[in-house]
Amino acid sequence: MRKFIPIILLSLLIVQAQTKRDPRVVGMAGTYTTIADGIFSVGYNPGIIGLQQDRPFMMQLAQIDFGLLGNFFSIQNVAQYSGDTLDTVEKDALFDQLEASDGLGFFIDTHMPIPVLNISKGNLAFTSNNIILQNYRLPLGLLELIFYGNAQKPDIDLEINYEIVGINEFGFSFGLPFKTMSFGVTLKYLQGLFYLGIDEDSSFASLKTDDLGIYGSGKYIIRQGVGGSGFGLDIGVVSRPINGWTFGASMINLAGTIQWNKGGSSNESASLNPFTKYFYPFAFGDDTLDLDESILYTFNIDTIRMDKLNNDSLFTNKTTFFVDTLANGKRPVFTTRYPATFRLGASKKVDDFLFASDLVAGFENRYYARQKWKWSIATEWTGISTLPMRIGYAWGGGDLKELALGFGIHKGPIIFDFGFAFRNGLWLHTMKGFNLSTGITVTSFKSRKPKKAEDGPIPVPN
Numbered sequence: 001m002r003k004f005i006p007i008i009l010l011s012l013l014i015v016q017a018q019t020k021r022d023p024r025v026v027g028m029a030g031t032y033t034t035i036a037d038g039i040f041s042v043g044y045n046p047g048i049i050g051l052q053q054d055r056p057f058m059m060q061l062a063q064i065d066f067g068l069l070g071n072f073f074s075i076q077n078v079a080q081y082s083g084d085t086l087d088t089v090e091k092d093a094l095f096d097q098l099e100a101s102d103g104l105g106f107f108i109d110t111h112m113p114i115p116v117l118n119i120s121k122g123n124l125a126f127t128s129n130n131i132i133l134q135n136y137r138l139p140l141g142l143l144e145l146i147f148y149g150n151a152q153k154p155d156i157d158l159e160i161n162y163e164i165v166g167i168n169e170f171g172f173s174f175g176l177p178f179k180t181m182s183f184g185v186t187l188k189y190l191q192g193l194f195y196l197g198i199d200e201d202s203s204f205a206s207l208k209t210d211d212l213g214i215y216g217s218g219k220y221i222i223r224q225g226v227g228g229s230g231f232g233l234d235i236g237v238v239s240r241p242i243n244g245w246t247f248g249a250s251m252i253n254l255a256g257t258i259q260w261n262k263g264g265s266s267n268e269s270a271s272l273n274p275f276t277k278y279f280y281p282f283a284f285g286d287d288t289l290d291l292d293e294s295i296l297y298t299f300n301i302d303t304i305r306m307d308k309l310n311n312d313s314l315f316t317n318k319t320t321f322f323v324d325t326l327a328n329g330k331r332p333v334f335t336t337r338y339p340a341t342f343r344l345g346a347s348k349k350v351d352d353f354l355f356a357s358d359l360v361a362g363f364e365n366r367y368y369a370r371q372k373w374k375w376s377i378a379t380e381w382t383g384i385s386t387l388p389m390r391i392g393y394a395w396g397g398g399d400l401k402e403l404a405l406g407f408g409i410h411k412g413p414i415i416f417d418f419g420f421a422f423r424n425g426l427w428l429h430t431m432k433g434f435n436l437s438t439g440i441t442v443t444s445f446k447s448r449k450p451k452k453a454e455d456g457p458i459p460v461p462n
Helices: 002-011 023-027 046-051 075-081 088-100 140-148 274-278
Strands: 058-068 104-113 119-121 124-138 155-157 161-177 181-198 204-210 213-239 245-260 293-304 315-323 334-337 341-350 353-362 373-381 389-395 401-411 414-423 433-443
Touching: 023 058, 023 389, 023 401, 023 414, 023 433, 046 124, 046 161, 046 181, 046 213, 046 245, 058 414, 088 140, 104 140, 140 155, 161 213, 181 245, 181 334, 213 334
Parallel strands: none
Antiparallel strands: 058 104, 058 119, 058 433, 104 124, 119 124, 124 161, 155 204, 161 181, 181 213, 204 213, 213 245, 213 293, 245 334, 245 341, 293 315, 341 353, 353 373, 373 389, 389 401, 401 414, 414 433
16 A cells, blocks of 8 residues: 555645735735725625725735645655555545545645736725636545555546636726725636636446456547636625724625636637646647547456456557537537535734634635634734734645645835745645735735824714
8 A cells, every 4th residue: 555655645634725815815824704805805895995985095006816725745644654564544544534635736826916906095996816726636445545545436437527727817896895894896807818627428438347357448628718708796795893893794706607618719728827838738748739639548447356457458548639510610618617615704903913713614615615614713912013924724624624824024115925825734844735825915005004093083974
C-alpha cells in the first residue's frame, strides 16, 4: 500500500473557496458577511453597500490572489504514511478522511480584479474579476480498489471529474437603506473565456472483478468551450448596528449559469490574467486543440486472469481529436452552473476590536462550493489605525480547518492589505493548502471610518 502514496499525493486536493476574495477576507478566514467594506462587500453581502452612502469612494488598483486547498497532502502526512505497509486501522482512518471529502481531487484558483474597474461610491459599486478555476477529481471507487482490493466492491466506478474554466465576472451593485436595515443586489454578467472539461452525461468508466477475472472499459468525452456568456444574481440584507451588534444574510449566485460556444472566437479568450497563457489554447499530450475540436479517450481492459497473462493486448487505449460540430456546422452549446452559496453572519464592535462570525453553506460540490456548513470566527484590531491586525479560524467538517492571519498598512488615500491562510491545517507541517492575497486600494483623504455615536445619529433616509 505504501508504494501508492507518492502517486496519489499529487492528486489529493479538494476546494471550498469563493469566487471573489481580497486580502482582508483571507486574513479573517472568510468572515465577511457583516463587516466587508465598499467594493469588497460584493460577492459576500451587497446589502452592506446601502449603509455606505456617506462614505468616500474606493478604487482597487491591483491585487494578486492565489488559492490551493487539499484534504491529504501535508508534511505531517508524508512522514506518517511513507514507509511500511499500512495496517487496517490506518487504512480505515485515511479512507474515511478522503471519503468525507468526496474522493481525491485537485483544485487551484486564481483571482485578478481588473485594475481600476473595481470602484464604489455611496450605495453603488461596479466590480470586475478575472478568475481561472481548475478542478480535477479521481473516483472514490479507485481508492477502494487501492486500499481494500476488490473484495468489498466488485463493480468499481472509475468516472473522473476534470474541468478548467476561465471567466470574467462583471457586477453592478446597489443598496437600498431603510430605517433598521439595508437591502442590496448585485447583477452579474459572466463572460466565459474558455472551458475544457469531461462531459459527465456522455462519459463512463468501470472496472469489474468477478469469477471470470478483471475486465472493464471506459469512454471520456472532453469538450472545449470558447466564448460563453451568462448572468448571475446576488442578494443580501444587513441590519444597522443594534447595541454594537450587526446581523446579516446573503445568497451569492442565486442564479448563475454560463452558456458556451455561442459564436465564440479565440479573441474572446484573451484576458488580463497572465496565467491564461498556461492553459489556452489547450494542449493534450503533444497536440494542441483547434477551436472546433474535442477529445474522445477510450480504454478497454480485457479479462485479466492467469491463462491470459501472456497476451499483449490486455489493456488498450486510444485518443481521438474530432471536430465537434452539429449538422448545421455549429458547435454544440452547453451550460455550466455557477454554484450558489448561502451566508449568515453577525459582528460586534468592542473598543478597538471588531469581532465577527459567519456560517456558510454551498448547495453542490463544484468548484469553490461544498455541500457542508462552514463556520468561521475572526477579529480585527485597530488600536493603531494605520496598521490593522487580523486573525481568523474556520471549520467546515470533513477535517476542513483553516487558520488565517493578515494585516494592513493604511496611509492617507493608500490602503495596502495582506492575508495568508493555512488551509486544512493550523501550521506549516499540517496545512494541506493555502490562500495568499495582497492588494492596493485607493480612497480619498477623507476617513472611511463610520461616524461615532457622539457625532449624532445616522440620518434616516426619506
